[in-house]
Amino acid sequence: MTYSLDKSQKAIQKAAFEFAKGEFDGDAARESDQKGIFPEVTWSKAAELGFIGIHHPEKYSGGGLGHLEHVLIAEVFTTSDSTLGAAIMLAGLASEWIVQFGTDTQKKMLLPEIYEGRKKTGIALDGIPLGNNDDGVSFKNENSSDHSLITGELKHVINGKDAEIVPVLCYHFEGGRLTDKCSMLLLDGKSPGITMGKEYSLLGLRATGMTSYFLKNVGSNHIHIFTPKDNQLLKIQSAFYLLMAALALGTAQGAFDRAMAHVKDREQFGKKLAGFQVIQHKLARMALQIEQSRCLTYIAANHADSKKVDTKMPVMANLAATKTAVEVSYESIQLLGGYGYTTEYDVERCYRDAKALQILSGHEHELLDQVSAGLIGRLHK
Amino acid sequence: MTYSLDKSQKAIQKAAFEFAKGEFDGDAARESDQKGIFPEVTWSKAAELGFIGIHHPEKYSGGGLGHLEHVLIAEVFTTSDSTLGAAIMLAGLASEWIVQFGTDTQKKMLLPEIYEGRKKTGIALDGIPLGNNDDGVSFKNENSSDHSLITGELKHVINGKDAEIVPVLCYHFEGGRLTDKCSMLLLDGKSPGITMGKEYSLLGLRATGMTSYFLKNVGSNHIHIFTPKDNQLLKIQSAFYLLMAALALGTAQGAFDRAMAHVKDREQFGKKLAGFQVIQHKLARMALQIEQSRCLTYIAANHADSKKVDTKMPVMANLAATKTAVEVSYESIQLLGGYGYTTEYDVERCYRDAKALQILSGHEHELLDQVSAGLIGRLHK
Amino acid sequence: MKTLPYTESHLAFRSRLRQFLKSEVTPHVDQWEKDHMIPREIWRKMGRAGFLCTSVPEEYGGLGLDFLYSVIVNQEMARTNHAGLMAYLHSDIVVPYILSYGLEVQKKKYLPGCINGDIVTAVAMTEPDSGSDLASMSTSAEEIDGQVVINGNKTFISNGFHCDLVILAAKDPLVKSPHKAVSLYIVEDGTPGFKKGNLIEKMGMRSQDTAELFFNDCRIPKDNLLGQKGAGFVQLMKKLQQERLLVAILAVSMARNMLDWTVEYCRHALQNQEPMTKSQATRFALVEMETELKVGTAFLNDLVMAHMENEDVTAETSMAKYWCSEKANEVANRCLELVGRKSASEDCPIVRMWRDVRIHTIFAGTNEIMKNIIAKSMKL
């Protein structure tokens, strides 16, 4: 067992760091946040350099590497800027669905477009098999024929405003009952029959415009019908939780770095803030929390790469990292005092982005349900 | 990077598990706890099988493996029984001092005795360079000559009651001032001139008898004078924190396992306790906390093995694992209800042992001081 | 800031009690803890000195004092740093059953002995297979030949060794609804078929006697029924409020003692050649605990007053029980950490409190049960 990054992984980390340093701009990020603007140019540059889809097969223009590398990039990006970093990485998220459920033609056509920065993707959260069903799956294909026309509402489409590919799993009804057969629609806001709903004003991650889609008699010409395997759904879940965990991890680290810089610089009562024991301990506890989440997230990613089927680890990593991000950025605001509450110093943005990552990852209780189901197994009377 | 145990590590884990399963006895453990009895026979069997000193050089009869293997054994042992497991592993602890500061003759003579289960060791906590100086170093060699006679009190000697080798670093005075030169005494309670003080009645870890030594004109014939290098002190610290972290980790896991078995078995209000959502979530949170501490501890051990000098990681692992052990065993008592508070069900013993591990690892604030010093570095005005 | 409305008499009582405990209890506590037992005699001493069952009216030989006296006894007992002489259980939890539900003849028979310490009481609800789930109890009480025949086991019974009289909850097997089947009975020690088991060894409360009780064709007179037949469930529920309130008060008193001891320790103990209170981290930790205790005490004081005015404060009592017992354990754990290595040893007085207070989140209804009660009151 070796518990440290290898050379190539460190090189990827470094490249991501250099990229973010050169391309992420604080003013642009704050504007993106205030006005809800997707960082179009930065995203396509990132894609050109291979930062999107690094964990997907090379034959579809992916990087041929693993989840760990994907996690490392996401972490570095949000460490540099939580809003821009998350927007760029989330724009590739739907490729997980296409890799699992796409036809070979779809994969060959669409995946390179995503990885090379020609098309952004979005995800209908209601369509994710994550147990997030507090709103229910509001959208179903009522007809099992190949040429069904679909009408309905698709709520909570992450990146829906800018996405050009939004995959939606439609479970089929037969005789009025839901079956396990489904087909995958690939929509975008400009598809005929689709009206984009009001854009949600998010509390964080505001460069990633969440919206809803209203579908009216949308033709499903792309349909191929299949039965999703548990394994495939698990892989999507796992990829989703890991990415969100990594984005949260970086958000925490970014808030920490900003707070550290501040307390080393600012004086009160005749000494640097970093000279006060309670501030030192606060930093130590924050660093410890980040380190714990990092270790867990890396190991969870590594397990996913080694094809271990472990439903709990990615969920646990997600729970830990999003909690860490919220708490560390909360404390970072405190360390900056009044400045921390202003938009200028960015830590409040980290806090909002962290909270959005936590909430959009799924309902805490449902995530805990998943973990405990894995732990306890079946109960016998 | 591979983030999982290799075959040989898994084999060691399994061997430790089989050993503990076969040799650790609940009744004996409870008696050890109640009466403060060191598990003599089990310890020497464990040593015979190579479980002591597995991370030390083969030329001194060590196992020639790493801290990670040492951590794995300690974890498995305390998972099985926190009291017995900790007593056995702590009996080898002083070998760290001898490896760092012993003369070649001492190493050749003493280390095999320790590893092969012929001599138990103890450690005077006041002599550990851990920053634990709330009682001050109560014991100093006032004379720099080779044949000084030493008088004083040595408080808080872990395993002092049963130990046959207790190394003590004595810093030398010259002209009334403390120097950085020191010599290492190797004492035991039966050394001439030593009176064993009252045995402390510990709140936990009671198979490990803590006591104090009163020294009167103890001759220091073993003395060789040296200046401890920072590096050597760090290695001892690191080994100490890692071992305590591993013992705590296992204690947490052991408490968790017992609680899990209980809630899967016991019924209330017509269903298994494990069927209640809040109990499921409590278990999920406990498991998550354990997993985070485990990941951190393994990685810290791995760093120590790869000769990385990192002062923070072992301290962080220790802080995390001891906190986890206290909190998880606290909750385990809760999950067992009234039964949890009785000695018969062992989880209260886990809680007491966990708390003792936490307290004896060092003062939380001083550990946090160490972490933050590593994080912040030197402050410039 | 408001405190409880203690009068001169309350303060004088507290001072007399403190004197009594100082001479009769505190010097022996370490030995009792080692013995895992207190001497029977101390109950009599405490009773004869007028510190048991202070609320029993004068007509039965009591002092007829208000609940604040019970609060005082509870607080002062906490200061003795042991749990063996569990006076509040006897005085303010068990005896009130007799006072509230007993017939005149029962009161006349038992109360004087309860007051002077000749009779020590216990209440027997919990069974090995029914902890929090009272409705599932299985101890039976059948009327046969004009007597009541009891069969079953009770466990975790405090005062289980010393008790001369047990208030026992048992079910009539002929009644189906579990909530209507339970009645309370008075069982005297020495009744054939009633046996006390061995003491249960516990993490803490080591000088305190917790035992199993066995009833094997134990026959008692029909007259030993306490209150209405079938009313046991309601009787128990009603009396749990005061029990839980006392547990909360005790938890906060213990936390207060731990914190005060720790503050004093940190003022004098040296760390890096300075008093520990010079460390900002230590100061903040002490401040945080002091704040939690002040906040909790304010709530508790309101609750005591409301309880004395017979308000229905079921939900608030459940809140106090769970919140105070959790906080007390947090304080215990933090105090030990602050004290450091010295607190690894039982010589350090707060270690015993740390062990003793652990049960508070469990007994008198686990904190999970408390939260269920509160949830119901919130109509969730």
Added chain:
Amino acid sequence: MKTLPYTESHLAFRSRLRQFLKSEVTPHVDQWEKDHMIPREIWRKMGRAGFLCTSVPEEYGGLGLDFLYSVIVNQEMARTNHAGLMAYLHSDIVVPYILSYGLEVQKKKYLPGCINGDIVTAVAMTEPDSGSDLASMSTSAEEIDGQVVINGNKTFISNGFHCDLVILAAKDPLVKSPHKAVSLYIVEDGTPGFKKGNLIEKMGMRSQDTAELFFNDCRIPKDNLLGQKGAGFVQLMKKLQQERLLVAILAVSMARNMLDWTVEYCRHALQNQEPMTKSQATRFALVEMETELKVGTAFLNDLVMAHMENEDVTAETSMAKYWCSEKANEVANRCLELVGRKSASEDCPIVRMWRDVRIHTIFAGTNEIMKNIIAKSMKL
């Protein structure tokens, strides 16, 4: 359980105020939040309706009402779910400076306008380089030619855009001791050399105007000194108690609103085809928050009463400020988690409260400063 001793008049006042806010404030709040500004006119409306400066005595045109009215205004403002119309700052923090320290002529001049809303006030202490460390402030006030000349910058000034009158803390550069150098001055808007900076963009409180204030050879009459020269430090410290108490009350009121909204949401929203309140984990989470709020409210109520009786409750106020503001943020975070995905959007009302309440651990003295004050009072 005890509550604050509201009379019929208090309740009638609350109901009138609620009516006023319902018609004049609530309908516009979303727009104000979008504008990052409230209209100047709303201050006048509120003043003329009799809801500003309720404690100012009748001789100055006020209503001379007790502090409970201020509590009521604070609570009701919290229910409007915006922080722009920061009435408590004006009514109960700044205006009391004039009331306590002002000369008769100053009171007569300014108080009527403060009451009817023609004059909006602010207090200027904090500087870019002196946040918690007041003694290090550098704004200077020098007497030159019978005038006072002010130079320096103040920042994080609430009501900093709307204010017509600023209570300014500045130092006499000739006085060495920083604690004796500070005096308070009244500076009117429009005085040459006094400039308001741009609004500071913040995480929350978006409709509220926070600004930097610049003083550049700003000359004011000597008579604008407020109270004794050199007494500024003590004046500030004395007034901070009421400020911190109000911040604590506001934090708890906001937490109460968030929790109530969330309880209602969980009663109706479905999860797995059932109301969320059927989930035990959700029930427990709601119970835990309800308990914390009840416990904190008991403490706060005691504190309000002690404050009204002019007790020195500096330490307790600091406790309330830090504890309540932390708890309110915990409640905010937990409520968002309970609501789930819906709370990712600003359409969900508790999101704004989550943003607004974040400042409570920071302003009116950071919670770290509070803990230092408490530590001193504990003689650590």
